Amino acid sequence: MKVKLLALFSVLLAVFTLAACSSDVGSEEETTEIDFYFPVAVGGDVANMVDDMVADFEGENPDIKVNALYGGSYSETMTQVMAAVQGGNPPELAVLFSIDLFTLLENDVIEEMTPLFDEAYLDDFYDAFMANSKVGDKVWSLPFQRSTIVLYYNKDAFAEAGLDPEAPPETWEELVDYGKKLTVNGGQDQWGLEIPSTGYQYWMFQALALQTEDNIMSEDGKETYFDAPYAKESMEYWLDLSQEHKIMPEGTIEWATVPSDFLSERTAMMYHTTGNLTNVKDNAEFDFGVSFLPANNQYGSPTGGGNIYLFKDVPEKNKEAAIKFMKFLTEPERVAQWSIDTGYIATRKSAYETDKLKQYVEEFPPALVAREQLEHADSELATYQSGEVQKIFNDAIQSILTGGSTVEEGLAKAQKEAEEVLEPFQE
Structure with a gap:
């Protein structure tokens, strides 16, 4: 009798085990x-x-x-x-x-x-x-x-330079004036401003173009306006910030190091994404402010x-x-x-x-x-073959900022190359 009960128990155990396994498989499925x-x-x-x-x-x-x-x-x-x-x-x-x-x-x-x-x-x-x-x-x-791109500024540095910490620059002219007062020891101790010129330099350029007049591409992604008069004016201003006004380092300024420079007080102002706002808030050991980007003829920023x-x-x-x-x-x-x-x-x-x-x-x-x-x-710069078009324009901006070409030459070359890339998409 005990043998029969043991056999029955074994069968039931096998059935329950099989059912449990089936249930597990079903839940996974x-x-x-x-x-x-x-x-x-x-x-x-x-x-x-x-x-x-x-x-x-x-x-x-x-x-x-x-x-x-x-x-x-x-x-x-x-x-x-x-x-x-x-x-x-x-x-x-x-x-x-x-x-x-x-x-x-x-x-x-x-x-x-x-x-x-x-x-x-x-x-x-x-x-x-x-x-x-x-x-x-x-x-x-x-x-x-x-x-969007915003202006971050060090309120403590403003006060030390005799500037109102609650009144950030509102125009391109004021940005230069403030930048001169904030640049210490020719930039060795502190720059007045940093605008990143790697990674997303086309994005920074768009802000300047929008502040001057208009965007640099068509809504349908088939045309660019890299050498338009307002684009040239915008590029000249960016170049002058370092070359003429000397409120910003010359040449290449890395995207990722600009926030670090701001937090370590190597620069008193920076253009950067609002996506860094919480990072700055959590790590700045000084009082800081955030404002619209200064205007030329109007305010403007790309998304x-x-x-x-x-x-x-x-x-x-x-x-x-x-x-x-x-x-x-x-x-x-x-x-x-x-x-x-x-x-x-x-x-x-x-x-x-x-x-x-x-x-x-x-x-x-x-x-x-x-x-x-x-x-x-x-809108941010969006075109067909966007990676190629962005690289063309990014390379042109870097070439201009590092002295490899003039504003006129660099933008004309970028426009010509972009037109060639986008030609198959023209109606």
Whole structure:
């Protein structure tokens, strides 16, 4: 009898074990995995912030696993994403430059988002950011970590130079005047100003062009205006800041070192992305201010930063999971917290109605400067073959700033080369 009972028990145990195993297999099959590439282009601990958001999402959605893949810089992330696409394994989502839109459309690798979200949701994003997110009436990406260029200035240095710490320069002329007073010992102890001239020099140039007259490309991404009269005036001014006025180092100024120079008081003012605001706030050992970029004929700054793209050729359940994650990342409360944590502008108007962001900007008014500057903002340089066109223009700017060519020669050469690249896209 004992033998029979033992045999029966063994059979039942085997059945329960098999059932448990089947249940485990089923639960694994029900989990949807999506890949999410993202870059980091500012100081601070952005990668860990992304990991925290992913953990929160997975806590709310245990049936979805998000593989958050840090890709490095924007260009490095784009390279990895396109390699995955061409290898037949596209990610579901990626944060890439908003200006990568035309390249992604040219390669036919992204999904249109207009049918995926209701009109009220899309209308809640700021128009200045949507300008780089859509073509005509079709939306192709969602604004995520977006910015404008702002002027950071050291209030303590202002006071030491006899300048009003609450009155930053408002015009190009004032910027030069202030810069001369803030430059100490020919720049050996402190420069008056630093504008980065590597990585995103075309972006800095756009600010000067917009302040003078207009943008440097057409909305359809098929034309550039690198040698327009207002572009030449803008380039001459940038060059004069170091060559004639001597308020800024000559030659190349690295993108990544400018915030470090500002924090270590090697420069009293800097042009940089608002995406560095929280980094400066957390690490500056002096009182600092943030303001609009000084105006020439008008205020102006290009928008910048990254958007979220949804890729084609992924399973339907993965696409649904990706849409769910996009909605999660762009909820007003989360957008508000992301702005607080990084310094990027909250991309949705409703985010500024949340209690947390209302309280934050009341306690830290500089957080509103970049958003208010959106009134004077225009699209970042976006064209077909954008990587090639950007390199052409970046090389021209560096050549001019380092004495390799004159303003006239450098801009004319850049325009000619850009026209040749864009010729196949002309109607």
